[in-house]
Amino acid sequence: MTRPRLDGDRIILPGIASTHSHAFQRALRARTQRRSGARGSFWSWRGLMYELARQVTPEDVFDLSRFAFVELAACGVTAVGEFHYLHHQPDGTPYDDRLALSDAVIAAARDAGLRITLLRVHYERAGRDAPPVGAQRRFSDADVASTLRDIEALSARHAGDDGVRVGVAAHSVRAVQRSSLGVLAGAARAHRMPMHAHVSEQRREIRECLAEHGLRPVELLAEEAVLDGRFVAVHATHLRPHEARLLGQARAFASVCRTTERDLGDGLPDVHALRREGARICLGTDSHAVSCPFEESRAIELDERTRAEARHVAADADALLSAMGADGYEAIGWDGRETDDEVHLDALDPALVGTSASPEGLADAVVWGASPRAVRTVRVAGRTIVEDGRHVREAEARRGYLAALRRLGIG
Ligand SMILES: [Zn+2]
Structure with a gap:
């Protein structure tokens, strides 16, 4: 864990x-x-998301993603793990260049100056014995070999860009059959890539997994030898204690995405249990309902306090800084030597002013008090992408974003 340090009127954080x-x-x-109308749920939200996913062109994906990344950078983020599942044309036919949409997202991140790990998602079905329908056809590949070829092709294509990594992802145990899980994990190990999957975000997924396999999702992942120090369980929400232990024994990560999980009514992951068992924590902005990494980090602890009706439950400021920084980087395949990534906060920001200049005081100030308003400068690989609180590409990215919304009929 690298604590923030004070330099004049700046608080300086690692990436x-x-x-x-x-x-x-x-x-x-x-x-x-x-x-x-009626009460909403994750599943009703998913229907709205599918409507958007059904329509977007490669140009739309670039414009929407670039603006999302520009905003993220302006909020202090330097590296992003993009869990990318939009691959094909609306009827499921691959583009002439199978990598067109992955490349659009990578280009968007690089234009915004962020490091990106493109987590190429494998998706093959709507559920047990259910072929993909509607928008899911854009996500799906007939076999895991096609996905692995795309992963290798993406790695080769971007090998010359030090700001790009590629990783493996299984969408979820709902959307990927059992026999493919181990194959994907084996490929991740062979290529020394991270492997991510949505895990137990919704209780329905657990019921379906039990009905199909007689196992809960983490039990299934353990049986298929997916769990190791490269594995990132996204959400890891509805776990039994022994499932947290399985993730902990493997030194796997849990990617906690509290602002999206709150927005979607997902439930609360037991971060205290996960950390006690040895799992590592990182965070994600997921649906970009909110783009603030400081809010994501403190929500991990504050939401635990709401559940536990107690203070100091899951993680202190040092642990949350590690989740934002070094552990987050490792979870998306970076090695921790990215020391030329920096985020500078204004120590005179009203939320931060008067902070103790001790290392503990600065850590507490950042985690419990900072907001994107305090972000002054962001550097990635030594290049300044946010200056005086504004992203250097903001105006152009905003124009592209608004044009994309108009093309989609929602602008
Ligand atoms: Zn997700």
Whole structure:
């Protein structure tokens, strides 16, 4: 853990990683939150997300993603893990260049100056004995070999860019059959890549997994030898104590995405249990309902306090800084030598002013008090991408974003 340090009127932090992002979903902010008739759920939100996913072109994906990444950078993020599942044309036919949409997202992140790990998602079905339907056809591949070829092709194509990594992802135990899970994990190990999967975000997924396999999702992942120090369980929400132990024994990560989990009514992961068992924690801005890494980090502890009706439950400021920084970087395949990534906060920001200059005082000030308003400068690989609180590409990215919304008929 690298603590913040004070330099004049700046508080200087190492780089910050958002380990779980679906950048195109930025377009859903303030378009899916309003009540429409009956009570909403994750599944009703998913229907709205699918409507957007069904329509977007490669140009739309670039424009929506670039603006999401520009905003993320302006909020202090330097590296993003993009859990990318939009691959094919609306009828499921691959583009002439199978990597067109992955490349659009990578280009968007690089244009915004962020490091990106493109987590190429394997998706093959709507559920047990259920072929993909509607928007899911854009996500799906007939076999795991096609996905692995794309992962290798993406790695080769971007080998010359030090700001790009590629990783493996299984969408979830709902969308990927049992026999494919171990194959994907084996490929991740062979290529020394991270492997991510959505895990137990919703209780329905657990019921379906039990009905199909007689196992809960983490039990299934353990049986298929998926769990290790490269594995990132995204959400890890509805776990039994022994499932937290399985993740902990493997030194796996849990990517906690509290602002999205709150927005979608997902439930509360037991971060205290996960950390006690040895699992590592990182954070993600997921649907970009909110883009603030400081809010993501403190929510991990504050939401635990609400559940426990106690203070100091899951993680202190040092642990949350590690989740934002070094652990987050490792979870998306960076090695911790990215020391030329920096985030500078204004020590005179009203939320930070008067902070103790001790290392503990600065850590507490950042985690419990900082907001994107305090972000002055962001550097990635030594290049300044945010200056005086504004992203250097903001105006152009905003124009592209608004044009994409108009093309989609929602601008
Ligand atoms: Zn997700």
